[in-house]
Amino acid sequence: MNVQSLAGHSAAPPRKLRIAVFNRTFSPTGGGAERYSIALVEQLSARHEMHVFAQEADHHWPGVTYHRVSTPMRKPRWVNQLWFATVTWWATRRGFDVVHSHENTWHGEVQTVHVLPVKYNLFHARSGVRLVLRWIKVVTSPRLLAYLGLERARYATRPGRQVVVTSESLRPIMAQSYPGCAAAVSVITPGITMPDLPVSVAQKRAARIGLGLPMEGTCLLFVGNDYRKKGLEALLHALVKLPDDVVLAVVGNAAHVAEFRAMAVTLGVDGRVFFLGALKDVRPAYEAANCLIHPTLEDTFAMVVLEAMAHGLPVVVSGPRYCGISGMLQDGIDALILDAPRDANRLAEVLQVLLEQKSLQNTLSQGAASFAMNYQWREIALQQEAVYFSAITAKEKAA
CATH class of the missing domain: 3.40.50.2000 (Glycogen Phosphorylase B;)
Incomplete structure (x- = not known):
C-alpha cells in the first residue's frame, strides 16, 4: 500500500502518543476494516509510537511495533474473541496513552465500529412473539451471550470512551442500539490515496x-x-x-x-x-x-x-x-x-x-x-488523531 505520510504535515501534534491498536488480523487481504486500520497506523506512525496487537499480521512498516497475540484455538470463534480481548487487556493495562480497538473488546478508549452491532442484528424490528423467541435463542446460546456481553461493555459510558463509526448511516443505528454512547459517537470514514489518473x-x-x-x-x-x-x-x-x-x-x-x-x-x-x-x-x-x-x-x-x-x-x-x-x-x-x-x-x-x-x-x-479526492488518508488520519486527544482530555478531566 502506497500511503503518503503525515510526517511533513505543518501542524505538529501537541505531543507524541504511545498508541495500542487491536486487530485480530492485521493484513491487507483481511478486508476493508483491516485495510482501514492499516492505513491509519501507517499514517499516524509518522507522528506517534504505534503498537499493533494481532493474532495474524502480514504487514511491515517502519516505526510500527508488532505484538503477536497467541491463538490457543481458532474455533469456536466466540471463545477466541474472549481470549483475544482478555490477552490484549492484560498487555495494555498500563504504558499506553490510548488503546484503540477495532475488535469487540471491553477495553480501549477508542472503539471503531465497522459492522452492525450484534444487538441490532438480533433484535431490530422484532416484537411480540418474535422478540420472545429471539431472547430464548440468545439466553440458550453461550456464543450470543458472549458477543452481546462484550459489545455491551465495549459501548458502556466511561471517562475518555470514544466510539468511531465509519459512516453517517451507522450513527443512528448505534444510538438506537446503545443510547448511552450516542454523545461519544463520531464519524471517520475510510479514505484513499489518489493514484495518478487517468490509468493509461x-x-x-x-x-x-x-x-x-x-x-x-x-x-x-x-x-x-x-x-x-x-x-x-x-x-x-x-x-x-x-x-x-x-x-x-x-x-x-x-x-x-x-x-x-x-x-x-x-x-x-x-x-x-x-x-x-x-x-x-x-x-x-x-x-x-x-x-x-x-x-x-x-x-x-x-x-x-x-x-x-x-x-x-x-x-x-x-x-x-x-x-x-x-x-x-x-x-x-x-x-x-x-x-x-x-x-x-x-x-x-x-x-x-x-x-x-x-x-x-x-x-x-x-x-x-x-x-x-475529498477522502484522502492524510486528512482522515488527522481526524483520528483528534479523537485520540479528545479521549485523553476527557480522561484527564475525570481523574
Missing part, C-alpha cells in the same frame, strides 16, 4: 496480463470477502444477460470460490468469470477493470467503492438501505445506485445501459474521481 492503456494492459485476464472486452470487477453478502450471486445471474465479451473478475476470500464457480458453471458463464482470490494489493485489479459492481446486501461503508472511485472507475452500488457510502453519492453523477440489489434482471439492465453509453461512463468516471 499500457497500465491497463499490464494489469490484465499480470492477473491473467483477457486483453480485449469489458471487465467488470467485484471485490469482497463474503461473496454471498456482497451480492455475487445476483451479479453472476446478470452476467448471463450481458454480451459475451463482458467478463467478470472476482477478488476476495478464496474459501468461497468452489461454491460460486459451480454456480457460474450452472449458469454457463464459467469461461467469463475469473476468480483471483485475495490480493495483497488490489490496485492492479482496479487498473485492469472498466467498472466496479458492488450489489452488496450489507455494508456499513464499502471501502472498495471508494477505492474504485479513486481509480476513476464507474461504480454500480447498492442503495443507502444496504450500503453506507451510497448515502453520500448522487445517482447518475458519481455512481449508479441499485434500489434492489437482489434483482438480477434489473442489475443486468443497469449494466447494459452503462456499457452502451460512453458518455455515461465518462460522467461517472469524472464524478467518481472528484468525489474520492
